[in-house]
Amino acid sequence: MFKSLIVGNWKMHGTAETAVKLATQLAEDWNADTVDSAVEMIVFPPFVHMSAVAAAVAKSAISIGAQNVSEYSAGAYTGETSAEMLVDQGCKYALVGHSERRAMQNESSEIVAEKFVAAQNAGLIPILCVGETLQQRQDNQTVEVVSGQIAAVIERAGLQNVCRAAIAYEPVWAVGTGETASPEQAQQVHSAIRAQLGEAGISTPLLYGGSVKAANAAELFAQPDINGGLVGGASLEAVEFLNIAKLIEA
Numbered sequence: 001m002f003k004s005l006i007v008g009n010w011k012m013h014g015t016a017e018t019a020v021k022l023a024t025q026l027a028e029d030w031n032a033d034t035v036d037s038a039v040e041m042i043v044f045p046p047f048v049h050m051s052a053v054a055a056a057v058a059k060s061a062i063s064i065g066a067q068n069v070s071e072y073s074a075g076a077y078t079g080e081t082s083a084e085m086l087v088d089q090g091c092k093y094a095l096v097g098h099s100e101r102r103a104m105q106n107e108s109s110e111i112v113a114e115k116f117v118a119a120q121n122a123g124l125i126p127i128l129c130v131g132e133t134l135q136q137r138q139d140n141q142t143v144e145v146v147s148g149q150i151a152a153v154i155e156r157a158g159l160q161n162v163c164r165a166a167i168a169y170e171p172v173w174a175v176g177t178g179e180t181a182s183p184e185q186a187q188q189v190h191s192a193i194r195a196q197l198g199e200a201g202i203s204t205p206l207l208y209g210g211s212v213k214a215a216n217a218a219e220l221f222a223q224p225d226i227n228g229g230l231v232g233g234a235s236l237e238a239v240e241f242l243n244i245a246k247l248i249e250a
């Protein structure tokens with residue numbers, strides 16, 4: 001069945017107490033009795049809060065994801081977390097290629113592709129993040145940049161495997177800035193991604209991210225190739241995040 005996804009990326013925010021409080025508030029609202037099973041909610045807490053958050057959402061319909069995953073399976077990689085460890089913690093998804101990590105941790109498309117493969121091999125569903133900078137948009141390179149980022153993963157993982165994942169289009173200039181792509185701008189890129197994946201990607205969830213909030217989500221989610229949202233700042237507020245989630249058309 002085709003799934004739409006609503007993703008809350010908590011980034012590096014919160015204490016164990018605030019993380020569990022937020023997770024508990026979401027879990028009270030988002031359970032099998034109340035929600036459409038065609039829309040899956042996933043929260044991405046900081047690693048140190050993961051097991052506490054997993055316990056808080058255990059009886060709900062909410063899944064857990066990891067904000068990052070190592071490209072290695074085990075070994076002397078101080079500070080890293082393997083895909084297998086994440087599965088062991090109850091994770092179902094992993095973000096790969098988030099623009100903050102591409103920019104600040106120097107993650108190249110090749111490293112992102114390795115992380116994608118490591119996550120998928122361990123049984124995680126990768127959410128591959130792609131997007132252009134403001135300069136690249138102004139230079140009319142948006143589709144070229146995004147399709148290149150996806151092509152690097154297709155080359156390493158294979159098209160069929162990329163199509164079993166989810167892809168999040170997040171223009172770098174819209175992430176954490178309060179600026180959002182217009183629904184038309186987002187749809188244009190989403191339809192290019194859909195075309196790039198071809199027949200195999202007909203039911204690959206394509207998410208939009210970048211300053212999504214309840215006030216702009218309905219128009220974005222109404223676009224034919226937008227199948228959900230990757231929400232940062234607005235996912236730290238339970239009511240706001242639930243309001244966004246309820247705007248997704250399954």
Ligand code: PGA
Nearest residue numbers: 175176210211231232233
């Ligand atoms: P934002 O973050 O909603 O705060 O722009 C989105 C993201 O980083 O995934």
